[in-house]
Amino acid sequence: MKIGEYLIKAIQETGARHVFGIQGDYVLNFYDQLCKSPIKVINTCSEQGAGFAADAYARTTGFGVVCVTYGVGGLGVANSTAQAFAERSPVLIISGAPGISERQHDPLLHHKISSFQTQLNVFREMTIAQAVLEDADTAGAEINRVIGAIKETKRPGYIELPRDMVQTETYESFVTLTGSPPVAQAIIDQACRKTLEIIARAKRPIIIAGVEVHRFGLQELLLKFIENSGLPFVTGIMGKSVIAENHPQFLGVYVGAMSPENVRKAVEESDCVIAIGPLVTDLSTGIFSHHINPNQAVISSPKGLFAGSCSYPGIDMESFLEVITLLPQSKPASHPINNYEIPLFVPETGKAITVERLIACINSFLDDDMVVIADVGDALFASLDLRVHGNTDFLSPSYYASLGFAVPASIGVQVAAPTRRPLVLAGDGSFQMSVMELSAGIRHGLSPIIIVFNNGGYGTFRPMVDGAFNDIEPWKYADIVKIIGSGTGYTVSKEDELSAALRSARKNNVSPSIIDVKLDKHDFSARMKKLTENLKKRVK
Numbered sequence: 001m002k003i004g005e006y007l008i009k010a011i012q013e014t015g016a017r018h019v020f021g022i023q024g025d026y027v028l029n030f031y032d033q034l035c036k037s038p039i040k041v042i043n044t045c046s047e048q049g050a051g052f053a054a055d056a057y058a059r060t061t062g063f064g065v066v067c068v069t070y071g072v073g074g075l076g077v078a079n080s081t082a083q084a085f086a087e088r089s090p091v092l093i094i095s096g097a098p099g100i101s102e103r104q105h106d107p108l109l110h111h112k113i114s115s116f117q118t119q120l121n122v123f124r125e126m127t128i129a130q131a132v133l134e135d136a137d138t139a140g141a142e143i144n145r146v147i148g149a150i151k152e153t154k155r156p157g158y159i160e161l162p163r164d165m166v167q168t169e170t171y172e173s174f175v176t177l178t179g180s181p182p183v184a185q186a187i188i189d190q191a192c193r194k195t196l197e198i199i200a201r202a203k204r205p206i207i208i209a210g211v212e213v214h215r216f217g218l219q220e221l222l223l224k225f226i227e228n229s230g231l232p233f234v235t236g237i238m239g240k241s242v243i244a245e246n247h248p249q250f251l252g253v254y255v256g257a258m259s260p261e262n263v264r265k266a267v268e269e270s271d272c273v274i275a276i277g278p279l280v281t282d283l284s285t286g287i288f289s290h291h292i293n294p295n296q297a298v299i300s301s302p303k304g305l306f307a308g309s310c311s312y313p314g315i316d317m318e319s320f321l322e323v324i325t326l327l328p329q330s331k332p333a334s335h336p337i338n339n340y341e342i343p344l345f346v347p348e349t350g351k352a353i354t355v356e357r358l359i360a361c362i363n364s365f366l367d368d369d370m371v372v373i374a375d376v377g378d379a380l381f382a383s384l385d386l387r388v389h390g391n392t393d394f395l396s397p398s399y400y401a402s403l404g405f406a407v408p409a410s411i412g413v414q415v416a417a418p419t420r421r422p423l424v425l426a427g428d429g430s431f432q433m434s435v436m437e438l439s440a441g442i443r444h445g446l447s448p449i450i451i452v453f454n455n456g457g458y459g460t461f462r463p464m465v466d467g468a469f470n471d472i473e474p475w476k477y478a479d480i481v482k483i484i485g486s487g488t489g490y491t492v493s494k495e496d497e498l499s500a501a502l503r504s505a506r507k508n509n510v511s512p513s514i515i516d517v518k519l520d521k522h523d524f525s526a527r528m529k530k531l532t533e534n535l536k537k538r539v540k
């Protein structure tokens with residue numbers, strides 16, 4: 001089989017049905033092969049947009065692919081790949097490259113940086129496995145190795161395909177996973193029993209559902225553990241919605257000092273925090289303002305299980321959850337259980353919109369079909385208080401925090417799941433960085449609803465250090481649909497206008513809707529205020 005065909009077959013075996021990207025002469029032949037295959041190519045306006053769309057596709061389906069040309073395209077997806085690495089998103093990056101036969105005497109070929117190794121070296125820093133398909137005998141095995149590593153670790157992998165290798169024959173090969181040897185069942189059973197004893201001794205245990213539960217597809221198992229144990233649970237900022245937030249045992253999102261008081265107390269006054277697959281980052285802890293006693297915690301991660309003073313390396317989350325859900329639980333009676341009901345939003349006619357009321361309005365607007373995608377800025381921090389309806393119905397780059405994720409991510413989400421409705425929450429700054437990616441949405445008949453939190457600039461920084469560098473040009477966001485060619489735009493500044501725009505946008509399921517929400521330049525959510533107070537101390 002030809003190397004290009006082999007790669008396409010391997011992509012299909014991952015379950016991916018779409019590839020995002022932009023071609024160039026170093027990848028043109030492979031694009032041609034892709035377009036003749038059952039895989040659908042989704043062209044974006046920029047490589048970064050393709051990378052973010054593939055990342056969101058991976059978060060939605062379990063595997064995403066982005067395909068670009070050499071140098072200009074490769075480095076164009078470096079930032080989105082860095083985010084996928086940091087936030088554990090299984091994305092395959094395919095880059096075309098100059099042919100092996102073109103490299104003699106080290107010529108200056110367009111898109112080359114300093115050597116034919118430079119791009120590979122860059123990607124070594126941000127992917128879990130890399131392969132340059134320069135040897136026909138090993139190309140098949142190399143493709144399997146990289147894809148196997150992505151699937152195993154949920155981190156991105158990199159394949160470079162020299163253009164003269166696309167049509168070269170390679171051999172069928174089998175995947176060999178490199179994972180660590182399994183831990184003996186008797187040790188897992190013993191560790192889980194001990195862990196249950198620790199939980200049973202505690203007076204106020206609480207579960208933190210982390211993002212890696214989603215990445216490793218363990219949501220059903222975790223839900224079983226939560227329900228068998230009867231314990232309340234929270235999520236972290238990255239794990240938001242890992243288990244549907246309308247679950248009666250869900251208390252809210254814990255972000256250290258940035259948390260609502262009831263959530264903060266439930267976690268910090270707990271004598272046994274059971275954290276499953278968390279990523280502990282500065283933003284997820286409200287700039288390390290969390291208070292959790294590690295000696296009283298149970299932590300299950302892909303690396304191992306840590307319970308009190310015992311550590312069991314190699315017992316991964318799945319082994320832990322599988323056993324612990326089978327063991328009898330002692331249901332404690334006196335835990336805080338959430339009886340939260342989403343308050344109906346009643347707009348006050350003529351009243352100026354605030355961030356708090358905007359979130360209240362969105363909260364009552366959400367339905368079971370919607371996937372909320374929040375960009376960095378107050379769009380993210382304010383929306384931590386939304387109650388999304390389904391598992392992983394909230395996506396956000398809340399660790400690496402690259403602006404401009406949400407719009408292209410909405411393309412990735414709706415291509416992956418056409419019956420879902422992406423609801424994009426983006427600041428005016430992040431929207432300006434990414435709006436052109438709506439073009440792919442129009443081309444493929446997608447219908448994201450985009451709410452622009454228009455506070456006249458880079459609001460996040462105003463409470464820290466303000467200056468003209470925080471102001472941006474006041475675009476007419478609602479008119480952008482006219483330039484891109486399709487969709488409906490709304491400009492709103494009053495509560496009743498917002499409600500009406502959302503109702504109207506919901507009805508438009510054939511093209512994008514943009515709602516420009518005019519906010520006061522100094523209006524921030526309560527969470528954002530606490531975050532910037534803590535961040536300010538570090539900036540100085």
Ligand SMILES: Cc1ncc(C[n+]2csc(CCOP(=O)(O)OP(=O)(O)O)c2C)c(N)n1
Nearest residue numbers: 377378402403427428429430457458459460
């Ligand atoms: C790609 C990128 N560039 C710069 C930043 C730094 N940054 C973080 S928040 C922010 C301001 C974002 O403005 P906007 O999207 O309007 O949101 P707001 O802060 O107003 O809520 C900037 C520039 C970043 N996170 N990502």
Ligand SMILES: [Mg+2]
Nearest residue numbers: 427428457459
């Ligand atoms: Mg802004």
